[in-house]
Amino acid sequence: MSENYNTACKGTISLNKEWVIMKDKQLTTNQGVPVTDNQNSLTAGERGPVSLQDVHLIEKLAHFDRERIPERVVHARxxxxxxxxxxxxxxxxxxxxxxxxxxxxxxxxxxxxxxxxxxxxxxxxxxxxxxxxxxxxxxxxxxxxxxxxLPVFFIRDPIKFPDMVHAFKPAPDTNIPTSSSANSRFWDFISLTPESTHMITWLFSDRGTxxxxxxxxxxxxxxxxxxxxxxxxxxxxxxxxxxxxxxxxxxxxxxxxxxxxxxxxxxxxxxxxxxxxxxxxxxxxxxxxxxxxxxxxxxxxxxxxxxxxxxxxxxxxxxxxxxxxxxxxxxxxxxxxxxxxxxxxxxxxxxxxxxxxxxxxxxxxxxxxxxxxxxxLPVNRPKVAVSNNQRDGAMQYAPYGGGTVNYEPNTLAGGVPHEAPATGTPAVYHVEGNIIRKKITLKDDYTQAGERYRSLSKRDQDHLVDNIVDSLGKAKKPIQHSMVDNLTKADVEFGKRVAKGLEIK
Ligand code: HEM
CATH class of the missing domain: 2.40.180.10 (Catalase core domain)
Incomplete structure (x- = not known):
């Protein structure tokens, strides 16, 4: 039987310390069982087929099959x-x-x-x-x-974030990035989002590379x-x-x-x-x-x-x-x-x-x-004790400290864990108004974008204009026009220079 499991009947491993298992010299399965042959699958005769009872092989392949988690929806790299x-x-x-x-x-x-x-x-x-x-x-x-x-962002309302990211990521039909292309979804979205003008003056300067x-x-x-x-x-x-x-x-x-x-x-x-x-x-x-x-x-x-x-x-x-x-x-x-x-x-x-x-x-x-x-997980967990009654769920690992009480308030566990004393006097904020969907009144989408353009050195202005022209130049003409409009509202010279680069009158 030991042959079937690719293990030997001898060999011990330490179960005392979590990471000792990983660092031991001896090869084991994930269950900690010694592995004596990691090169040859268990087969019927030396030429196969492979036996389903090779639990080490099955575990190894199955774990490998699950080695990726979803990448971050943004900031994946x-x-x-x-x-x-x-x-x-x-x-x-x-x-x-x-x-x-x-x-x-x-x-x-x-x-x-x-x-x-x-x-x-x-x-x-x-x-x-x-x-x-x-x-x-x-x-x-x-x-x-x-x-x-970069010190500012493209948008000011979170309801726009998923659309913004969709427009920036590869196209849903082709999976091809389209920022600098004839079908630029990036410039399409940005040209219709005037509050992004300031961010564009940062992103398309050399600060973006x-x-x-x-x-x-x-x-x-x-x-x-x-x-x-x-x-x-x-x-x-x-x-x-x-x-x-x-x-x-x-x-x-x-x-x-x-x-x-x-x-x-x-x-x-x-x-x-x-x-x-x-x-x-x-x-x-x-x-x-x-x-x-x-x-x-x-x-x-x-x-x-x-x-x-x-x-x-x-x-x-x-x-x-x-x-x-x-x-x-x-x-x-x-x-x-x-x-x-x-x-x-x-x-x-x-x-x-x-x-x-x-x-x-x-x-x-x-x-x-x-x-x-x-x-x-070690990288995420606080370095102070976590003490509450949030329980269970997939991959629960933390021991709860035992006991029969998993609710608060309680007397059976002496009221523990109890609410912490406040660190100081809480701040009080006054809020009033109707519940509405409305842009802020003081939008001013362009002033700081213009100030930013004028604050750049001649070289940095040249790079900014050149970088925009290079990318926007591949977008459809109506999108180029509406971008030039936005940039002109920020600074007339800025708009003119981009228009010239795009050969727009
Ligand atoms: C409504 C606006 C925003 C939403 C809904 C949003 C949402 C997200 C989401 C869902 C992630 C992935 C997190 C993960 O998988 O761990 C993420 C990552 C990130 N976001 Fe945002 N984001 C927004 C705006 C911003 C802004 C304004 C900044 C910068 C100030 C920013 C900086 C980051 C950073 C640095 C990461 C990567 C974190 C890491 O390294 O794991 N985001 N964002």
């Missing part, structure tokens, strides 16, 4: 690293979040950088925003800051609230500044690298850390008093807008140091799950509509992409 975050000085004046109080404390973090549109195996240098997602394993649970390398994650900025994009122990709230926007400065490449180099070295940014991050060097970014914030939000010429909660830095100066908060590579890409990077809804006391979501939609979407997709108990 990514690279990650571990490290820590440390504040320069206490932020108690603005937030009671514990990890932002003590300059001596290092909070462990995991970061995942990504592109947005490309599939899991796509090129690192494609024109795209780059994701910049940071998970802080704080003493009050996990805080995720899920940002991008990079070759190293070490040399790009990060932005929270959405507005959050920081709340101190007295319950006083302030609006906050996040900026990450790379220690090594910002470096971009032009589209010709991006295209060349996409062919010659498509994994450039992934390898660059891995090899830098493997060589013993660290990768560092400084967290900066902009703050705005909530009382001032309606006094601005733009809507501060609109993620298609930046806050002018002369009025809302950057304040350095602390540094992030990446110093450890993942040991297993799938376990740590592919299964990493970030969500703007992962917040800790002292940090709250603002009313920013896009952010509110995001707070739902991430955990929802992760329950599908990874599974109900995705937060129990």
């Amino acid at each position: 990514g690279a990650g690293a571990h490290g820590y975050f440390q504040v320069y000085e206490s932020m108690a004046k603005y937030t009671c979040a514990k990890f932002l109080q003590d300059p001596k404390k290092q909070t462990p973090i995991f970061v995942r950088f990504s592109t947005v549109v490309g599939a899991r195996g796509s090129a690192d240098t494609a024109r795209d925003p780059r994701g910049f997602a940071v998970k802080f394993y704080t003493e009050e649970g996990n805080y995720d800051l899920v940002g991008n390398n 990079i070759k190293s994650y070490r040399k790009m900025e990060g932005f929270g994009v959405n507005t959050y609230n920081w709340v101190n122990a007295e319950g006083e709230a302030v609006y906050v926007k996040y900026h990450w500044k790379p220690r090594e400065g910002v470096e971009t490449i032009d589209r010709h180099e991006a295209t060349r690298l996409a062919g010659e070295d498509p994994d450039m940014a992934t390898r660059d991050l891995y090899e830098t850390i493997a060589s013993g060097k660290t990768v560092e970014y400084e967290m900066n914030i902009q703050l705005m008093e909530i009382a001032d939000e309606l006094k601005q010429s733009f809507d501060p909660l609109d993620p298609t807008k930046t806050w002018p830095e002369d009025k809302f100066p950057l304040m350095p908060v602390g540094k992030m140091v990446l110093n450890r590579n993942p040991e297993n890409y799938f376990a740590e990077v592919e299964q990493a799950a970030f969500s703007p809804g992962s917040i800790v006391p002292g940090i709250e979501l603002s009313a920013d509509k896009l952010l509110q939609g995001r707070a739902f979407s991430y955990a929802d997709t992760q329950r599908h992409r990874i599974g109900t108990n995705y937060l129990q």
